[in-house]
Amino acid sequence: MLAVFAKEAAKPPEELRLPAMASNNDPMMTPEEIVDKFKSLWPDSTVYNLPHGNFMALSHQQETPTHPRSIVVLDDIFCIFVGALANIAELRHHYGLQRQATEAMIVVEAYKALRDRAPYPPDQVVKDLDGKFAFTIFDARTNNLFVARDRDGGVNLEWGLASDGSLVCSDDLQIIREGCGKACSHFPQGCIFISGSGLTNFDHPLHKVRGIAHEDDSGNIFGVYFQVDLYTKIPSIPRRGSASNWADTAMIKGEQKL
Template identity: 45%
Template sequence: MLAIFQKQVALAPQELNSPRAGGVKPKNPDEILRDFHAAHPADAFSTSFGGGAALACVTSHALPAAGYQRMFCGLDDIFCVFLGRLDNLSSLIRQYGLCPKSTNEALLVIEAYRTLRDRGPYPADQVIKDLSGSFAFVVFDNKSGNVFAARSNDDGGGAPLFWGVAADGSVVICDDRDVVKRGCGKSYAPFPVGCMFHSEGGLKSFEHPMNRLKAMPRVDSEGVMCGATFKVDTFTKINSMPRVGSATNWAAAWDDAAM
């Protein structure tokens, strides 16, 4: 899967950008999207949005050895690309009052996001912690222009997910390391496990929501700075995590807990 968001939609953490590093130069979003299609000429599909966003996916049957199912869904102008599995999908379907026959993981994530956006009975971190399994997803709300992404932290280390910064500053999120590496040069890193990203609130841990995240410089095999990884700072606590009930105060509450 691939998601690209221009700067007016989402901003990557500044520590992820390594503009002075040598080596491969970052590419523009259009080039990265073309490279993704070239890598999967028969099975990739994509959609672009007028506000500066693009989503792409490869059909699951095209990559059977990867062990992760891939899904792309849209509902009420909310779109989700999903990688992995939810082990408790059946119970979550009952919890959200959805139809078992027509609901897959991607649609469930859309419903969870919509519940957070419109009603928000729980903090965002609690909603993501309720998802059991190995997964990574990106949600794009075309109405509000918001981006919501997360990666699990299961026993296997979580479904593969990487992110980086394109030549024009766009955020690039993809499960294919080579696509991100070629497209973002040295400005890329693994998306941190157990974390979620919101375009208005930034990056935070859903496993340890009361702790801030700390950027750790990342050096490649050549000794060159290569983006940054993010770890939970056990010594820095967040004062409070207020409950939220709308899109506006959800983002405001997230700001209190972001880096």
């Protein structure tokens, strides 16, 4: 899978650029070149040209039964989902979805509940998903980006920057390294990224997730990784009924409106 989002829409973390800034010779591709490279590596891929110069692409080549890939488009929301949910039947029930609803459909419904029925803490959207997964959501109506990876890192997800500062996400390490050069990193497990508000760890939502530079013995930066800073807290909204399941709360409020 591949997702490329313009810098203005994604607002990627500046720490991703640190290794490239330390290197004088670090080739990086444009978003269009990265998409063309992906298509050359995966000829069966389908490319979606999204508004505002954004792209999504999906290939089923080398797909495994445990980590299937799927894409869904619902109400101008594009979602690529890789992996599987163990509690899919429970989540279908929570969101009032049919038995045929896929994992991608479920996370789109969860995102819509978050977007339309605020204030719900976004970390709860992902915390209730039990499984090995990574997903990328782009809301074409609001130009908003939502990326997440499970807490165990069961599905590979990389991210980096294109030559123009666009954010690139993929489960293909080769496309990230060739397209982003050194301006890339593993997407941190157990985290969500929302354009405009940045990275959050859904097990430690009140603490910042910081980019930390890898340095060699000479002090040269050769990589960056992201880690929860347990010593720094960030402001949060009050959480009413935080002990209850977020999906249950969303469904109750939805039923009251009917």
